[in-house]
Amino acid sequence: MAENFMEEYGQETSREAAERTLSYFRELFSLEMPLGRMMKMMPGMVKFAMHGKDTRVDLLKFVPQMMPMMKAAVSGKREG
């Protein structure tokens, strides 16, 4: 086991670790909605819709707002 963080990282510089962190943040805070990301969200929405009539009505109210995002996800094109 490594004694300290310099041993743990080996030859890697802080810049390399920070570059990796940057790309992680870029992905994490990205507003793009690829299909894969969209599919991950579906089970939650389905569960919520299946819970009862009032939740279904609530979710349907948001459909117009979600449509552009869904279109972008399906077509793979970015809005604007």
Place this chain on the structure above:
Amino acid sequence: MLEKVKDWSDEFYESFKPIAMGFVNEAEKCLQCGKCTGQCPAAAVTPSYNPRKIIRDLVFGNVKRVLSSVELWQCFFCSGCYSVCPMDINFPFFVFMFRLAAMNEGYGWEDVKQLEGYAEKSYLKDGITVSTFERNPYVLDTVGDIGKIRAEAGLPPERKVSARGVAEINMISDLSGMTAFMKQIGGVELLDCKSCTDEQAKRCKRKPMPSKVGKVKTHYRFYNYGEPGGKKHAQAG
């Protein structure tokens, strides 16, 4: 333990700013006055924790040292440092962002995986955001179970959340990626094995840290900012 200056470049530092939603932008204003550390309750208990040094390391580009440190995980978000900072640096937010980054590097999972049991048993199933039972054997011995304390105060032992509330929490958790994150967490670690008694060890559900979390390989953290108990502790050891 220090790194070479050439590891870092201004050009990279400039590109860091917009991504991190401004926290680095603020950090460069730091005067190194140490007010944050002076008023910090966490720093009073663990002398190796020093917000000033952590900001300095970020500004100087010693990112490896911050990411792999135990000290990054000692903040408990009281925001005292933010309120006293003459340059209005939002240090708690910076800590929050860097903890995410540290987890991406494989550090800090031994702390985060304590949430697993709570997430499965209370949060997603009952919608309760505060643990309803105490799993820490030390707290059970000294303070007692939360349910008992609530009952003595004339409250029901567990809080009740409506079924619709639970459905909403589940949806939000799925949409925000929280459920996926919880699934990554493996095992429950409760006490430092060096300090617990045999009786406590029997009840302890300690499991080893997962070697991998998703694609990320996990690592143990280091006390990068000095001895945890201060100089006295180091001499005694």
